[in-house]
Amino acid sequence: MPEILINGQKFEAEAGQTVLEAARAAGIFVPTFCWHPQLSTAGNCRMCLVEVEGRGLDIACNMPVSAGMRVLTDSPEVRAHRRAILQFITLNHPVDCGICDKAGECSLQDYHYAYNGEASISAEPKVRSTKYYNLSSRILLDNERCILCLRCTRFTHEISKSMALGVESRGDVSVIRPVADRPLGDDPYSDNIVDLCPVGALQSRQFLHKTRVWYLEPTPSVCPGCARGCSVNIWHRKPEWHVKTLDPAQNQSIARVTPLENPAVNGPWICNKGRDLARIFERRRATEPMLQGSPVALETALERARELIGAARHPLALVSNWGSNEELDAFQRSLGAVFTAYVKSDSVPQPGERLEDELLIRADKNPNSAAARALYADAPARLPEGTDLVLVWGEGCDFGALPRGARLIFLNAYLAPENGHADVFLPTSVQTERDGHYTNFQGVISGFHACFAKPSGALDAEALFRSLAAPARVHA
Amino acid sequence: MSKQPHVRRRYWNEPSMGWWERAYVFEVGRGLGITGGVFLRNMWKWITGRKGALTTYYPEEKRADYAPANRGKHLLTQRPDGRPQCVACNMCATVCPAQCIEIDAAFDPDDASHPKYPARFEIDYSRCVFCGLCVEACPEDAIRMAPETPDLPGFDRDRMWVGRDELLSWNPQRDVAKPYPVARDAGPPR
Numbered sequence: 001m002p003e004i005l006i007n008g009q010k011f012e013a014e015a016g017q018t019v020l021e022a023a024r025a026a027g028i029f030v031p032t033f034c035w036h037p038q039l040s041t042a043g044n045c046r047m048c049l050v051e052v053e054g055r056g057l058d059i060a061c062n063m064p065v066s067a068g069m070r071v072l073t074d075s076p077e078v079r080a081h082r083r084a085i086l087q088f089i090t091l092n093h094p095v096d097c098g099i100c101d102k103a104g105e106c107s108l109q110d111y112h113y114a115y116n117g118e119a120s121i122s123a124e125p126k127v128r129s130t131k132y133y134n135l136s137s138r139i140l141l142d143n144e145r146c147i148l149c150l151r152c153t154r155f156t157h158e159i160s161k162s163m164a165l166g167v168e169s170r171g172d173v174s175v176i177r178p179v180a181d182r183p184l185g186d187d188p189y190s191d192n193i194v195d196l197c198p199v200g201a202l203q204s205r206q207f208l209h210k211t212r213v214w215y216l217e218p219t220p221s222v223c224p225g226c227a228r229g230c231s232v233n234i235w236h237r238k239p240e241w242h243v244k245t246l247d248p249a250q251n252q253s254i255a256r257v258t259p260l261e262n263p264a265v266n267g268p269w270i271c272n273k274g275r276d277l278a279r280i281f282e283r284r285r286a287t288e289p290m291l292q293g294s295p296v297a298l299e300t301a302l303e304r305a306r307e308l309i310g311a312a313r314h315p316l317a318l319v320s321n322w323g324s325n326e327e328l329d330a331f332q333r334s335l336g337a338v339f340t341a342y343v344k345s346d347s348v349p350q351p352g353e354r355l356e357d358e359l360l361i362r363a364d365k366n367p368n369s370a371a372a373r374a375l376y377a378d379a380p381a382r383l384p385e386g387t388d389l390v391l392v393w394g395e396g397c398d399f400g401a402l403p404r405g406a407r408l409i410f411l412n413a414y415l416a417p418e419n420g421h422a423d424v425f426l427p428t429s430v431q432t433e434r435d436g437h438y439t440n441f442q443g444v445i446s447g448f449h450a451c452f453a454k455p456s457g458a459l460d461a462e463a464l465f466r467s468l469a470a471p472a473r474v475h476a
Numbered sequence: 477m478s479k480q481p482h483v484r485r486r487y488w489n490e491p492s493m494g495w496w497e498r499a500y501v502f503e504v505g506r507g508l509g510i511t512g513g514v515f516l517r518n519m520w521k522w523i524t525g526r527k528g529a530l531t532t533y534y535p536e537e538k539r540a541d542y543a544p545a546n547r548g549k550h551l552l553t554q555r556p557d558g559r560p561q562c563v564a565c566n567m568c569a570t571v572c573p574a575q576c577i578e579i580d581a582a583f584d585p586d587d588a589s590h591p592k593y594p595a596r597f598e599i600d601y602s603r604c605v606f607c608g609l610c611v612e613a614c615p616e617d618a619i620r621m622a623p624e625t626p627d628l629p630g631f632d633r634d635r636m637w638v639g640r641d642e643l644l645s646w647n648p649q650r651d652v653a654k655p656y657p658v659a660r661d662a663g664p665p666r
């Protein structure tokens with residue numbers, strides 16, 4: 001273990017580490033643009049320059065440690081060069097932070113205030129370039145803002161392997177461009193480059209000018225898109241920034257989804273499906289309990305459901321694999337002895353969706369199959385004849401295949417024509433409205449938290465199961 | 477933390493009372509005389525329509541002598557073509573201590589020099605404290621405050637929001653000092 005000195009302090013570095021890694025491990029921050037722990041070292045931004053006594057300035061990201069090295073990360077020399085590098089990087093940067101969605105979480109902004117603070121000293125007019133280049137239906141590229149760190153191209157070469165991006169031309173006219181026959185739109189991981197971009201050159205169309213990032217706060221959650229169960233941050237408006245006269249739906253909606261780094265599951269990445277959780281959770285919601293299509297009070301619906309359960313001789317339940325561990329547990333404890341239960345797959349792959357790959361995406365498009373299958377078997381193709389009551393929990397049920405003549409209790413969160421056909425229909429909450437855990441296909445348990453209040457009328461399945469087993473008041 | 481007893485501060489012009497003031501009733505009578513005199517003089521001038529009355533009947537009547545730098549109603553400045561100068565950057569809304577500005581941004585890729593603009597721009601005058609910080613914060617000189625006060629007395633707080641089109645048009649001001657370069661190679665997304 002080579003011992004090195006950083007800013008006069010002794011640290012044990014690991015053999016093979018770079019100076020940058022050793023410094024970060026020791027808690028000393030060295031600014032970087034192009035370096036990323038998961039990508040190869042490019043060393044093109046020069047922002048991580050440090051001084052090695054006796055050897056002069058060099059980039060820390062590409063310098064292996066050697067015993068007795070004396071590194072200075074904040075000497076006057078280093079500071080002067082950082083200022084110069086920032087001047088160079090902003091030579092042609094438009095500094096249009098006011099209309100840039102990255103502003104507030106932009107490395108260039110942060111480093112400018114931390115290490116430069118001076119307006120451009122260049123007297124030359126800035127080189128203008130393409131302001132909005134359509135990289136895909138999801139991503140816009142602003143070539144003026146791009147600082148050519150090549151994180152995006154390295155991501156498509158090394159992580160997503162779509163090889164979709166490259167650099168065209170040279171010097172101050174070089175631009176990031178898609179490779180002709182490899183559309184970025186076919187890369188199911190493409191949106192990661194928006195987070196990776198240290199500046200606002202890559203912009204998500206979904207998020208374009210939607211809001212400013214400092215109005216938002218993240219809630220840790222789990223992507224329900226497949227059995228991987230990636231950890232994500234769901235961003236929504238901070239309560240103190242709730243709008244009062246603009247569309248109030250803004251206060252209750254997902255502004256964007258970003259990866260939440262979790263080495264055990266997804267590392268720092270997620271796929272594009274995880275970015276589109278609003279498409280899943282912001283469908284129109286069912287909020288009224290119904291008996292055969294006519295809205296009734298909750299108590300009436302529960303009473304009728306208990307009656308049906310009490311009268312049934314062969315009750316069968318199709319359990320949701322979108323239910324959290326807590327909900328599955330509540331079902332098992334309250335109703336497990338009454339029902340013969342099977343696991344139902346709520347969601348199946350959509351046409352055009354990538355089925356499976358080595359990076360993250362799994363063929364099972366449900367988040368909690370592992371926990372559900374630990375309790376119950378998969379539903380057989382033909383449900384047993386003689387069943388006189390079916391409880392269906394969640395979406396994805398083939399109602400035509402249910403045993404003929406059986407009564408139906410249906411729990412669903414969204415508006416659907418089938419809601420009205422059930423003998424008893426009970427509206428449930430969705431993942432963004434409650435706390436819970438999912439177990440992914442590897443057995444890793446990750447937790448999610450409530451971001452929003454439940455719409456009035458919707459209920460947590462956990463409470464519903466308990467009150468179906470024993471009459472007790474449930475609160476909406 | 478030991479709590480210090482509050483000591484009242486003494487001022488250089490601290491009033492002192494002699495026997496005349498201590499007699500109370502004469503000085504109180506004099507005070508009422510001053511108030512009453514001003515009231516009657518003002519009333520007389522107002523009834524007879526003379527100049528110099530101190531009272532105006534707001535909002536029908538307005539004082540003409542606001543200081544030129546008075547911070548009254550906001551106006552959104554216009555570009556030479558009449559569209560808002562504002563780029564919907566939300567600096568004003570962020571700095572506003574009353575949090576009474578709300579902006580919905582929109583995107584117009586065809587307007588290469590001004591691609592982000594406010595689709596909605598709302599100010600709640602029931603909460604604005606007329607501090608002028610929004611004007612200070614704006615990087616585009618897109619919001620200014622005119623000396624005139626907003627004409628908004630009302631009985632309903634929710635009706636005191638004023639929107640983009642009114643802020644743009646009630647007293648239009650152009651900011652032609654800023655030339656808008658058209659970006660080379662810029663245009664709608666391809």
Ligand code: SF4
Pocket residue numbers: 093094095096097098100101102103104106107108109145198199200201
């Ligand atoms: S990339 Fe960063 S510095 Fe550049 S305009 Fe956007 S926020 Fe400003």
Ligand code: SF4
Pocket residue numbers: 145146147148149150151152153176196197198199201202
């Ligand atoms: S688009 Fe962003 S990530 Fe890609 S090279 Fe430019 S600055 Fe780097």
Ligand code: SF4
Pocket residue numbers: 568571572573574575576577599603604605606607608609610611
């Ligand atoms: S004047 Fe002050 S309180 Fe009123 S809108 Fe501007 S910043 Fe807000």
Ligand code: SF4
Pocket residue numbers: 561562563564565566567568569579613614615616617618619
């Ligand atoms: S008025 Fe000025 S500060 Fe406010 S959003 Fe518009 S440009 Fe930004």
